[in-house]
Amino acid sequence: MNGPLTHEVLAEVMKSCAGVTARPEQLRDPDATFEQFGLDSLGLLGIVAELERRFEFPLGADVDQCKTPREFLETTNSQLISGV
Amino acid sequence: MNGSAARRTVVTGVGVVAPNGIGADVFWKATREGRFVLDRISREGCEHLPLTVAGEVRDFDPAAVVEERYLVQTDRFTHFALVAADQALADAALGPTSTFGVGVTTASCSGGGEFGQRELQNLWGKGPGFVGPYQSIAWFYAATTGQISIRGGFKGPCAVLANDEAGGLDALAHAVRTIRRGTDAVVVGAAEAPLAPYSMVCQLGYDALSLAADPARAYLPFTSAARGFAPAEGGAMFVVEEAESAHRRGARVRAEVLGHGATFTGTSGWGPSRHGLARAIRDALAEAECGPADIDVVFADALGTPEADHAEVLALSDALGARAARVPVTAPKAGIGRAYCGAPMLDCAAAILAMEHGVLPPTPGVFDVCHDLDLVTGRARAAEVRTALVLSRGLMGGNAALVLRRGEGRTDTP
Numbered sequence: 001m002n003g004p005l006t007h008e009v010l011a012e013v014m015k016s017c018a019g020v021t022a023r024p025e026q027l028r029d030p031d032a033t034f035e036q037f038g039l040d041s042l043g044l045l046g047i048v049a050e051l052e053r054r055f056e057f058p059l060g061a062d063v064d065q066c067k068t069p070r071e072f073l074e075t076t077n078s079q080l081i082s083g084v
Numbered sequence: 085m086n087g088s089a090a091r092r093t094v095v096t097g098v099g100v101v102a103p104n105g106i107g108a109d110v111f112w113k114a115t116r117e118g119r120f121v122l123d124r125i126s127r128e129g130c131e132h133l134p135l136t137v138a139g140e141v142r143d144f145d146p147a148a149v150v151e152e153r154y155l156v157q158t159d160r161f162t163h164f165a166l167v168a169a170d171q172a173l174a175d176a177a178l179g180p181t182s183t184f185g186v187g188v189t190t191a192s193c194s195g196g197g198e199f200g201q202r203e204l205q206n207l208w209g210k211g212p213g214f215v216g217p218y219q220s221i222a223w224f225y226a227a228t229t230g231q232i233s234i235r236g237g238f239k240g241p242c243a244v245l246a247n248d249e250a251g252g253l254d255a256l257a258h259a260v261r262t263i264r265r266g267t268d269a270v271v272v273g274a275a276e277a278p279l280a281p282y283s284m285v286c287q288l289g290y291d292a293l294s295l296a297a298d299p300a301r302a303y304l305p306f307t308s309a310a311r312g313f314a315p316a317e318g319g320a321m322f323v324v325e326e327a328e329s330a331h332r333r334g335a336r337v338r339a340e341v342l343g344h345g346a347t348f349t350g351t352s353g354w355g356p357s358r359h360g361l362a363r364a365i366r367d368a369l370a371e372a373e374c375g376p377a378d379i380d381v382v383f384a385d386a387l388g389t390p391e392a393d394h395a396e397v398l399a400l401s402d403a404l405g406a407r408a409a410r411v412p413v414t415a416p417k418a419g420i421g422r423a424y425c426g427a428p429m430l431d432c433a434a435a436i437l438a439m440e441h442g443v444l445p446p447t448p449g450v451f452d453v454c455h456d457l458d459l460v461t462g463r464a465r466a467a468e469v470r471t472a473l474v475l476s477r478g479l480m481g482g483n484a485a486l487v488l489r490r491g492e493g494r495t496d497t498p
Contacts, residue, residue, distance in 0.1 A: 019153035049217070053214070
């Protein structure tokens with residue numbers, strides 16, 4: 001699968017990996033936090049692993065520290081696009 | 085546990101997920117009727133194993149009750165307990181509590197074997213990147229206590245007992261101590277899910293496990309045909325509270341936990357369990373300030389091997405004297421199997437319901453008793469039941485006894 005990571009795919013893996021329901025438009029809210037959807041750090045870890053498999057690209061240690069969808073998408077996509 | 089100065093502990097909520105019924109009322113109806121539900125194991129991936137008969141919880145849909153984000157991070161053994169805890173809490177109708185006022189205690193023998201197997205298969209089949217992070221918590225014995233506590237917002241003292249099958253009774257005793265030390269209420273119990281391939285293979289080393297292929301012949305405690313036990317899944321959860329505060333809030337008191345005793349006699353055969361179990365019974369009676377004549381029914385451990393059954397009968401005789409041959413004894417687990425730590429919890433639930441209804445449930449499928457024991461067989465018996473003794477032994481040498489007293493919130497319709 002090729003980048004960038006979209007809000008739709010993030011919503012999908014939040015559901016499949018962590019059992020958390022969030023609509024893509026809710027994730028687009030720049031002030032949204034993972035906490036408000038009930039996503040914990042272990043859940044985010046699973047999401048990172050799933051995305052690394054899909055994109056066949058290591059996302060590094062910083063990604064799973066992100067507190068918001070916005071930060072997560074920016075960090076992930078900056079790596080996917082730059083390819084480093 | 086009922087010393088005048090000590091805080092007393094009462095049961096105000098009962099929740100059950102058992103092979104013969106989900107919910108205390110359904111479970112009681114099946115238990116009272118002696119419904120026999122041991123059957124061929126139907127779980128996928130278990131077909132080739134020599135263990136073929138067990139008590140499965142069928143038609144269980146955790147997704148209907150438990151939120152998805154708890155489901156994805158927990159094993160079936162936790163799903164059972166979450167559902168049973170919900171029932172117990174609804175039954176207790178616990179009102180607002182102080183921040184640290186409610187604790188959680190569970191016991192577990194087998195942990196989350198099914199979840200663990202799936203993730204380990206991912207590890208060896210696909211690689212480390214395919215192991216989900218919830219593997220770090222879901223298989224663990226402590227998972228159930230943790231998840232009940234997180235989901236319910238219970239910030240009181242939490243504990244997990246991973247000390248053999250008798251640990252179920254020990255968990256209730258631990259909850260009593262927690263109440264005594266000042267906590268208002270404890271959500272306590274055990275549920276197990278040992279019927280998945282990995283967990284079943286782990287059990288194959290148990291000498292007492294019955295590999296009989298005929299459900300009707302697999303688990304026949306106290307008979308000359310005894311050949312071991314059939315395992316089961318499921319369990320029960322309770323809400324226990326400090327007696328005075330339960331009375332103050334007008335709770336329906338279903339039972340009082342009066343006394344407990346526990347011993348350890350090792351794994352060198354069942355003979356020594358005679359003395360360990362007898363001592364546990366004596367200790368439980370002493371704490372309950374009861375004599376043998378006060379015991380109206382015994383819920384037996386009923387392991388189902390000739391040696392273990394003999395040891396239990398002798399233990400009853402040692403501890404209860406002449407009363408041992410006259411007191412009604414029952415083993416509802418003969419019809420549903422032994423759910424490890426969940427087994428004595430289901431017996432406690434049955435004991436509470438038996439006291440409330442004035443009915444002794446039978447030992448399903450057992451007819452020709454070969455011991456000097458008044459085993460309730462065939463049909464349920466009407467009886468005035470004020471005090472029940474629940475016994476449990478583990479395969480690793482744990483022995484425990486618990487005395488329960490009928491609560492005043494009694495219903496007279498059987």
